[in-house]
Amino acid sequence: MIRFENVSVTYDGATEPTVQGVDFEVPEGELVLLAGPSGVGKSTVLGAVSGLVPHFTGGTLRGRVTVAGRDTRTHKPRELADVVGTVGQDPLSHFVTDTVEDELAYGMESLGLAPDVMRRRVEETLDLLGLAGLRDRSIATLSGGQQQRVAIGSVLTPHPRVLVLDEPTSALDPAAAEEVLAVLQRLVHDLGTTVLMAEHRLERVIQYADRIALLPSPGAAPLLGTPAEIMAVSPVYPPVVDLGRLAGWSPLPLTVRDARRRAADLRQQLEGRDDNALKGRGAVVDLRLPPRDRDQSKTPTHRRWFPRRRTPATPTTSHTAEVQALAVTRDRVRALRGIDLTVTPGETIAVMGRNGAGKSTLLNTLVGLVAPTTGSVTVGGAEPHRTPPRDLVRRVGLVPQEPRDLLYADTVAAECAAADADAGAAPGACRALVSELLPGIADDAHPRDLSEGQRLTLALAVVLTARPPLLLLDEPTRGLDYAAKARLVALLRDLAAQGHAIVLATHDVELAAELAHRVILLAEGEVIADGPTAEVVVSSPSFAPQVTKILAPQRWLTVAEVREALA
Known part of the structure; x- marks a missing residue:
């Protein structure tokens, strides 16, 4: 369905290609995860599938990328829109309407689908992504995670044969991320949709991938293999793999369930050490709040605003x-x-x-x-x-x-x-x-x-x-x-x-x-x-x-804590 043939991309003004030696195929009905450190060119590879690279970004694409037989060098993004649905890292840049329901319908309107088909697909997508309660809301009033789900929904409604997703769960809470990934898995397994996805939070997505294409460093050719094969050599890996490496498990576990089945000996080695490891974790916490009554919310705070001025590290009050x-x-x-x-x-x-x-x-x-x-x-x-x-x-x-x-x-x-x-x-x-x-x-x-x-x-x-x-x-x-x-x-x-x-x-x-x-x-x-x-x-x-789920009922939070306890 997607074919890369010795592809390289060099942006205007750059002395070296951002990616090169990209040569692999994504068959129909597979979910392939694009992994690698920040800045190695994952977004560039995804953009080459949708035609955004080089038609929108500029630069020079050498080699050949075909999607459903269409060459992306000669087909602009609008000429691929009926085949490829794309969600980038910034959902705000994709929206063209004001409300959730209108945004879900817009792509189908552009393709000229019948009104009854559009209505049915909008309702299906609202249910799939848990958006039914937001259908009349202005997109500008939604949270970042809600906007992310709307962006994903807007590319699902036209039923593209290929989905290209860049960090699709980055703004989602854990439950919403699981829902979205479950939807993608159903599309792949039941409808034969082809998915190429980049995601840094591997702990969320690795279990859904059929294969992984690893970009190990800038300009390096990608490595393609099963998740277990790639995780054995990857410079980026989720906590479950890190714990497996620490414990010497082979093959490496990819899911919490796999790791729990093999963790009995590790739990025995760690018996009684978790309380000592976590003893200092709450040392600086001021928990002088009154006990929380069910009908009265006692809450935390957050700040989101950074200054550009030097300020004294000592606050003027006892509380910041x-x-x-x-x-x-x-x-x-x-x-x-x-x-x-x-x-x-x-x-x-x-x-x-x-x-x-x-x-x-x-x-x-x-x-x-x-x-x-x-x-x-x-x-x-x-x-x-x-x-x-x-x-x-x-x-x-x-x-x-x-x-x-x-x-x-x-x-x-x-x-x-x-x-x-x-x-x-x-x-x-x-x-x-x-x-x-x-x-x-x-x-x-x-x-x-x-x-x-x-x-x-x-x-x-x-x-x-x-x-x-x-x-x-x-x-x-x-x-x-x-x-x-x-x-x-x-x-x-x-x-x-x-x-x-x-x-x-x-x-x-x-x-x-x-x-x-x-x-x-x-x-x-x-x-x-x-x-x-x-x-x-x-x-x-x-x-x-993940470590907490694997080693429960012991109370470990991170691989670093486990490594220190074993040492």
């Missing part, structure tokens, strides 16, 4: 931020209710919950973009919505979910220079952070030409240059591979040790397990759980990391 009896009503929808929370210096909090639970509203309230309907919010002793931006940036900094909102210069070097100047930092401070988090980003690269993960890294470095006392990160691992995530975790741990408070809005359960002292779960605008990470995630089937 406080939220009391917060309620927010937007567009006649009760987005938050009864939220109480304190954030203390040196504390790392992960705020989690399904898409649309109120996480973004809470963040927007904390940074002053949304005023409380009732209750109060203070950050560094000031009310965010009443504080001028020049003063607010001295208290809090945010890495937004959409990095482009923070980036405006023409090159990486110019962006970093502006960040140094705004933060009052030594020249080169921002650039050093970029190199530390994700080596290989060129000074003269334009931010819009970077991958999603690279743009996120640049935005993160811009914000961290100022070292504000409260750091807010909205989905900070979106688009990052495991190595980049590990570097991010190390950096944030260092900042927390210096007294910075960190609040993460994330669907990445592995990140929360690795980094957070405390986890707060939101649902329908209320706090449903608030406590030490080990207590909250171990008791949650949806938010437990």
Whole structure:
């Protein structure tokens, strides 16, 4: 169905090809996972299938890519639209209508399908992706994860023979991600749809893949094989594979179920050590909140706004931020209710919950973009919505979910220079952070030409240059591979040790397990759980990391903890 014949792509101004030696075939009715570190050209390979590369991106494509017999060099994206459905990393760039139902119908209208066929397919897709309750909603009012599901739905309704998906679960909560992947699996198995998908969160998708095409490094030819074959040599791998390597299991397990069946001996070796390993995890957490009553929401906070100014690491109050009896009503929808929370210096909090639970509203309230309907919010002793931006940036900094909102210069070097100047930092401070988090980003690269993960890294470095006392990160691992995530975790741990408070809005359960002292779960605008990470995630089937599921009832969170205990 998809055929790459010795394909290479070189973008205008580049001295070396972004990808080369791409030569493999994706048969009809297979799901092939495109894997590899950030920046190796996965999005370029996907773009070559849909015709976006080179017709939209520019550059030179050598070799040949055919989809259902059509050569993408001679067929532009609109001439492939009836065969290929594409969802990129940024769903907002795909939307052309205002409401969910209209967006699901738009692609079919463009293909001239009959109204009765369109109606039936819209209803099927609304049910498949759990969007029925949002059918009349404006797309602009949806959360990032809800928008991601709409974007996926909009390419499913025309029933394309090929689906090309770039990080399709990156903005989804664990339950929604499972639903979407289950839908893809049904399309592959029952309808013979061909799927080529890139995804960094391998723990979510590897069990669904028939084969993996691994791009091991920039410009290297891909390796194609079964998931077990590729995971044995891959530089990127999920925790279940990491644990299998540590335990010496062969063949390596790819699912929690496989690993649990082989983990009896490992559990015996670890018997009685888990409490000691996790003993310090909640040491800096301030849990002075009153016991949570079922009818009163006691909540956590999040911030999502990063300053570009240097601020003292010592906050002016005993708490970095406080939220009391917060309620927010937007567009006649009760987005938050009864939220109480304190954030203390040196504390790392992960705020989690399904898409649309109120996480973004809470963040927007904390940074002053949304005023409380009732209750109060203070950050560094000031009310965010009443504080001028020049003063607010001295208290809090945010890495937004959409990095482009923070980036405006023409090159990486110019962006970093502006960040140094705004933060009052030594020249080169921002650039050093970029190199530390994700080596290989060129000074003269334009931010819009970077991958999603690279743009996120640049935005993160811009914000961290100022070292504000409260750091807010909205989905900070979106688009990052495991190595980049590990570097991010190390950096944030260092900042927390210096007294910075960190609040993460994330669907990445592995990140929360690795980094957070405390986890707060939101649902329908209320706090449903608030406590030490080990207590909250171990008791949650949806938010437990892979290691926890494999080694339960022992309370391990990460492979690093297991490795240290065995040593």
